[in-house]
Amino acid sequence: MIKRVEVNYRGIFQKNLAKQIGGDIVLIASRMGKVGFSNGRYSDSPERNGIPCKYFAFVTPDLSEEELEAECGAKLDIDEADISVVLDDTMCKGVEPWGWYGVRPINEKIIAGATMIVVSRREPPELLKWIERRPYEYKMTIITGDASLAGLWVNKDDLTRERVLGAIAGADPDLISIEAVESYLNEKTKDPTRAQAARAAYDEARQRLYTVKPDEGIKWPYVIPELPKWNHFMEAAAVPAVPRHFEIGPRGQSRNEQLQRFTTRTERPVVRFDLCTKCQLCWYDCPDECFDPTPDGLYDVNYDYCVGCGRCAQVCPVKECIVMVDELRFDDHKSPWEHYKRDKDGYIAWAEEKKGTRRVVYPFVTGTGVAVHEGEHVPEGQKTVVKKQDKLEVKL
Amino acid sequence: MTATQPQSVFTTEDLLTGCQAVSHGVRLADVDVIAAYPIRPYTEVMDYLSRLIANGELDAEYIIADSEHSQFEIVKHAASVGARAFAGSSGTGWMYGFEALVVAATDRLPVLFLVGNRALDDPGAFGVEHNDALALRDMGWLIHWVTTPQEALEHVLIGYRIAEDPRVRMPIALAMDGAFLTHSQHVVKIPSPEAVKRYLPPYSLGDRVLHPDNPISIAPQANEDWVMEIRRQNWEAARRARGVIKEAYQEFNAIFGERYTNPYFDEYLTDDAETVLIGIGTVASPGRTAVRRLREQGHKVGYVNLRWFRPFPTVELRDCLRRFKAVGVIDRDFAHGSGDDGGALLHEIRSCLYPAKERPAIVNFITGLGGRDVSIADAIKMFQLTEQAATADHLDSYVTWIGVRE
Numbered sequence: 061m062i063k064r065v066e067v068n069y070r071g072i073f074q075k076n077l078a079k080q081i082g083g084d085i086v087l088i089a090s091r092m093g094k095v096g097f098s099n100g101r102y103s104d105s106p107e108r109n110g111i112p113c114k115y116f117a118f119v120t121p122d123l124s125e126e127e128l129e130a131e132c133g134a135k136l137d138i139d140e141a142d143i144s145v146v147l148d149d150t151m152c153k154g155v156e157p158w159g160w161y162g163v164r165p166i167n168e169k170i171i172a173g174a175t176m177i178v179v180s181r182r183e184p185p186e187l188l189k190w191i192e193r194r195p196y197e198y199k200m201t202i203i204t205g206d207a208s209l210a211g212l213w214v215n216k217d218d219l220t221r222e223r224v225l226g227a228i229a230g231a232d233p234d235l236i237s238i239e240a241v242e243s244y245l246n247e248k249t250k251d252p253t254r255a256q257a258a259r260a261a262y263d264e265a266r267q268r269l270y271t272v273k274p275d276e277g278i279k280w281p282y283v284i285p286e287l288p289k290w291n292h293f294m295e296a297a298a299v300p301a302v303p304r305h306f307e308i309g310p311r312g313q314s315r316n317e318q319l320q321r322f323t324t325r326t327e328r329p330v331v332r333f334d335l336c337t338k339c340q341l342c343w344y345d346c347p348d349e350c351f352d353p354t355p356d357g358l359y360d361v362n363y364d365y366c367v368g369c370g371r372c373a374q375v376c377p378v379k380e381c382i383v384m385v386d387e388l389r390f391d392d393h394k395s396p397w398e399h400y401k402r403d404k405d406g407y408i409a410w411a412e413e414k415k416g417t418r419r420v421v422y423p424f425v426t427g428t429g430v431a432v433h434e435g436e437h438v439p440e441g442q443k444t445v446v447k448k449q450d451k452l453e454v455k456l
Numbered sequence: 457m458t459a460t461q462p463q464s465v466f467t468t469e470d471l472l473t474g475c476q477a478v479s480h481g482v483r484l485a486d487v488d489v490i491a492a493y494p495i496r497p498y499t500e501v502m503d504y505l506s507r508l509i510a511n512g513e514l515d516a517e518y519i520i521a522d523s524e525h526s527q528f529e530i531v532k533h534a535a536s537v538g539a540r541a542f543a544g545s546s547g548t549g550w551m552y553g554f555e556a557l558v559v560a561a562t563d564r565l566p567v568l569f570l571v572g573n574r575a576l577d578d579p580g581a582f583g584v585e586h587n588d589a590l591a592l593r594d595m596g597w598l599i600h601w602v603t604t605p606q607e608a609l610e611h612v613l614i615g616y617r618i619a620e621d622p623r624v625r626m627p628i629a630l631a632m633d634g635a636f637l638t639h640s641q642h643v644v645k646i647p648s649p650e651a652v653k654r655y656l657p658p659y660s661l662g663d664r665v666l667h668p669d670n671p672i673s674i675a676p677q678a679n680e681d682w683v684m685e686i687r688r689q690n691w692e693a694a695r696r697a698r699g700v701i702k703e704a705y706q707e708f709n710a711i712f713g714e715r716y717t718n719p720y721f722d723e724y725l726t727d728d729a730e731t732v733l734i735g736i737g738t739v740a741s742p743g744r745t746a747v748r749r750l751r752e753q754g755h756k757v758g759y760v761n762l763r764w765f766r767p768f769p770t771v772e773l774r775d776c777l778r779r780f781k782a783v784g785v786i787d788r789d790f791a792h793g794s795g796d797d798g799g800a801l802l803h804e805i806r807s808c809l810y811p812a813k814e815r816p817a818i819v820n821f822i823t824g825l826g827g828r829d830v831s832i833a834d835a836i837k838m839f840q841l842t843e844q845a846a847t848a849d850h851l852d853s854y855v856t857w858i859g860v861r862e
Contacts, residue, residue: 083471102635287861297578
């Protein structure tokens with residue numbers, strides 16, 4: 061028997077976390093007398109900020125390592141997952157790790173009876189409104205928390221690692237037992253709070269275990285591309301350019317339809333057009349050219365292409381004009397500018413409701429944690445210069 | 457491999473990727489000079505070696521070069537002045553250093569280089585393909601492949617021992633499949649430094665060391681009146697290497713336990729087999745699984761995992777393969793425009809079997825290029841096609857591409 065675990069993570073910010081979880085599973089299983097190994101999906105480019113990636117761990121109680129390797133090694137991806145960990149719940153909206161892969165459902169590899177473990181502040185039914193329905197029953201459970209997004213090569217030590225191990229033990233004690241997780245953590249770290257965090261997540265995962273009924277979820281809206289036969293593309297893999305096109309207005313610029321990259325996003329920029337000074341900085345600085353100039357001199361956002369890097373919010377000189385907001389608060393990629401032109405008051409009220417009061421900033425470079433401060437509801441048209449903070453007050 | 461080694465020679469266990477396992481091999485070999493330049497999948501080796509040095513676990517000169525070419529040159533020169541030296545690369549980076557690679561062979565410098573196999577760009581590709589390492593095949597290098605992190609660690613030690621033997625003194629390439637081995641984490645048993653010391657003598661270049669106390673000139677200009685004799689010398693060393701390789705494995709087994717029955721290749725369920733596949737690297741995984749599944753259905757099949765490519769184990773492989781009815785050769789490479797448009801290994805196997813009185817049918821599979829999965833179903837298909845070849849009167853083609861979209 062073989063158990064296959066996949067850890068879905070955000071490129072670079074969670075790379076070390078995912079790799080460590082994969083390794084931990086193997087070492088804990090090894091303490092239980094089992095055999096395992098762990099690897100990453102090599103086609104991923106996990107150095108790219110936020111891109112959805114995968115790490116795997118394989119464990120067997122009865123096969124030799126060579127047989128386990130023969131069954132699971134030398135493969136790019138798994139065919140089926142017994143446990144699927146999702147380290148950032150915004151990946152529930154779909155994952156597109158590279159071009160020509162398509163936006164795929166997060167539960168693509170989940171088999172009947174398997175368990176998805178999601179780090180989230182939401183309940184499974186809320187997440188299932190973005191997840192593809194399956195013809196069979198499986199389970200979902202939650203580790204309450206925000207995505208642990210650390211810095212470039214930094215690992216954020218916020219106990220997510222330990223909590224995920226605890227939750228895996230809760231979901232499948234045959235894979236790794238909570239006792240083995242605790243003894244491993246105690247022995248390895250000599251810090252009892254780590255085993256305690258694992259135990260708490262173990263309890264939570266068991267209490268919150270939700271059975272996903274057959275056909276619970278959505279009809280998948282994205283088409284999975286069919287890769288061309290060897291003689292059906294240009295010689296030497298030359299790639300035809302996207303035809304040049306530009307006109308003023310939403311989606312007026314031609315873009316590459318084969319890789320939209322929005323699944324890279326954890327947060328999206330929400331724009332208060334009434335506060336905009338038309339300084340152009342968002343349009344100018346956006347690394348992915350996601351802003352479309354509009355006839356009234358504003359800049360619409362194309363959410364199909366925005367990767368949620370936060371650069372626009374960083375450079376915007378007006379207080380509360382561009383704010384990054386949790387991607388799961390949104391259901392579509394419609395033009396915000398069109399909404400604004402159609403119903404100015406309605407749009408401002410909608411934007412403020414989405415923004416809420418928490419302003420979350422991830423200091424990616426240091427990876428030391430997350431800065432959260434209070435937002436402010438600015439009245440319509442009241443343009444105030446934003447005060448740039450010299451130093452972020454970061455809490456773990 | 458069986459784990460019958462005495463406890464004392466393997467002191468610790470750790471979870472290591474193939475790259476990290478190689479780095480521990482370098483640490484245990486007490487390498488003196490390391491030159492580095494990044495390219496995936498090799499990069500993790502240089503990352504991890506720098507960490508071992510920073511942690512005080514390894515005392516070595518660590519030089520970041522400005523390119524693969526410089527990297528290989530630095531190491532080559534270090535070896536010539538009496539330092540045990542290590543470098544590595546992958547794919548096009550490996551190719552960029554080729555001028556330095558070929559002279560390391562003609563200068564007979566026993567460096568050990570890792571090549572984490574990677575497809576040759578363009579288009580930019582990270583996945584495994586063996587053409588990078590195979591490009592060295594006619595250049596006077598020893599070339600071998602490993603299939604697990606445990607083997608990777610051990611073959612750094614075995615590799616230095618063979619390469620540095622006074623009868624050999626040739627550069628050696630340790631090849632391993634990018635991604636599937638370089639980046640896969642396994643529990644690895646790490647030998648003790650004492651046991652390694654018993655196995656691997658200190659580095660010595662004998663009377664060829666470039667030193668003020670040993671005034672010599674190396675790599676002189678040689679004209680038409682010299683080169684052929686130099687080649688003949690190189691060949692003699694390569695011939696001697698065959699015996700040295702056997703000794704090196706015997707000695708390894710004596711110290712570390714009976715880990716390797718045959719230095720050159722591993723046979724899997726071949727005793728009563730009629731049809732076998734032979735391949736290099738991690739394609740052994742689906743290959744051996746397919747053997748188990750087909751045997752459940754009564755097929756007499758087996759798998760041969762080839763470890764050494766240079767020197768090619770001609771006699772040993774001939775003795776092994778001639779007893780089967782059909783042999784399917786798996787190439788994770790493509791030898792463009794070669795005989796029958798096959799892969800590099802096909803031609804070696806055919807050539808080695810030609811003098812045999814009873815020859816099996818031989819077919820070739822080009823598969824897994826650029827890191828494409830070779831599935832268990834693919835391996836079963838290769839077995840079926842090879843079985844059919846055993847009884848076929850006529851084959852339209854000896855070479856089949858497996859896993860290409862067509």
